[in-house]
Amino acid sequence: MSALTSSRPSPARRPSYAAVLRVPHARRTFLAALAGRLAYGTVSLSVLLSVTRATGSYAVTGLVMALFGGFAVVLTPVRATLVDRYGPRRALPPMAGAYSALLCLLAAQTWRPGAPPAALAVTAALSGCVAPPLGPTMRAVWGRLVDDPALLRRAYSLDGVAEELLFVSGPALVGLLLRFGPPPAGLLLSAVLMLAGTCAFVTSPAVRGVTGPKREVGGQAGGFPAAPVIAAAGLGLALSGADLLVMAFAEQRSYGTEVVPWILAALSVGGAVGGLLNGAVDWRLPAAERLAWLTVALGAALAVAGLAPGVWFLALAMAATGVFVTPTLTTAYLLADETAGDSARTRAGAWVNAAVNAGTSAGSVVAGLALGRLSVGLCFALAGAAALASATGVRAVTRLRA
The missing domain is CATH 1.20.1250.20 (MFS general substrate transporter like domains)
Incomplete structure (x- = not known):
């Protein structure tokens, strides 16, 4: 552990965000x-x-x-x-x-x-x-x-x-x-x-105080963070088409494109709220199990968005989806950090970051093609299914490594 570390809080009280700073x-x-x-x-x-x-x-x-x-x-x-x-x-x-x-x-x-x-x-x-x-x-x-x-x-x-x-x-x-x-x-x-x-x-x-590691016998510590990468890719794949799906919903229901930024803003607000709540909760579940359940919740919320009868319901559903976005990413980064050695921490987090972006790029193409053939509601359901599939992958990898 680094010599700069002096951050263990008193067990009598839960650490705050101010304590971090x-x-x-x-x-x-x-x-x-x-x-x-x-x-x-x-x-x-x-x-x-x-x-x-x-x-x-x-x-x-x-x-x-x-x-x-x-x-x-x-x-x-x-x-x-x-x-x-x-x-x-x-x-x-x-x-x-x-x-x-x-x-x-x-x-x-x-x-x-x-x-x-x-x-x-x-x-x-x-x-x-x-x-x-x-x-x-x-x-x-x-x-x-x-x-x-x-x-x-x-x-x-x-x-x-x-x-x-x-x-x-x-x-x-x-x-x-x-x-x-x-x-x-x-x-x-x-x-x-x-x-x-x-x-x-x-x-x-x-x-x-952070320098490159000394050469290690047998290679660098820490392997490929498979579970966090699967969850991050699934999240990117699920959310990548959100812009297109929301726009298609607004156009088909004759709301006009001016409502799209507000609905996407609800997704971002939900992400901020979810991130703050995630840090405040004293989680009992291990990070890997927590990651799987968060991804399931994200997929379910996104699928429900496809059932929206109107724009206000859609905005609420997207805000609810956002609540699980930042906690999912945060947990993925935490799990990657836990499984990486000191000599591979940055690389482990970078794999998660790259997986999100790769999933986003692929999902945008898929969403564009799907909208030309399927209803908006079914496209939302497929986006949710992508997150659910990644949760299954996380559980499978976790069990194999256990």
Whole structure:
């Protein structure tokens, strides 16, 4: 355990979220990581708007977005392995520097119309290749800062809720920026956030104490976190089509697309509430069993959403679904951290992160195809079934390893 660990709370009372931030160096480290991670909340919309404005082609924009997101997802475990091997202070700054420089290049390419699509595609692909894994690294640092299981669960819940809010506030920040400048300004903002946040993060005393592991006999400790990855992939697969399904529901019932953002906001609010409640509950179930039941509840709530007779019921059902989203992800990250050795913590969390994103990408395609052939209610049921199937996979893997 790290020498920085001094976080075991008194057994007489349950640890609070304030206690998490009172852990030495936790507040500074967490805020720095959030500043860098805010770049991920602003960059996707900025790339979308900038490339569309520069090329006037949705096909080119789709290709650029696919390359940007695809390389970021596929190579996440590789970048996390570099962090585990060399430590955050040596691995993250070069990634952040290259990522920020490439975003600035993309901003320059899209500042005026007429940008060559091939050049945009190459820049976007390279940007995705070097995206720093700040989220998995911060969660690995939480594991070193906090040695009490209840307090660590609070820390992970706080991290999950904050990440949820970043992806809500990021697009709003880009929207505000568009009132004063063109879309590429959002790319420049993302570059500044990533570079400044990463530099502040790696200079924190909590991170300065994290170095790459010594060479181990017989390889690195900790295997592939199969159960957390299955749950995360199922969650991404189940929720990926939510935007399309909600929009299809609104259009078929003649509510208009203006209700869609509010319904999706209900999903995000439910996620924030669920994350806070998850950290407050003194769970008795082991993490693996808890993960399976949370995934079942998420799938059931999503299937019920397909039975909605009207928009208010749908909003409530999506909020109820959201209540299980952040706890499912938080538990998956906790279980991955538990099963990983000290030399593979960042990589274990990165596998979970990559699984969510991969499930989201695949599910969007499936949802689009299914909506052309099946009713909206049945599509919601299939999305719920994907989560239920992942719960079955979690239980099977847990039993095999037991």
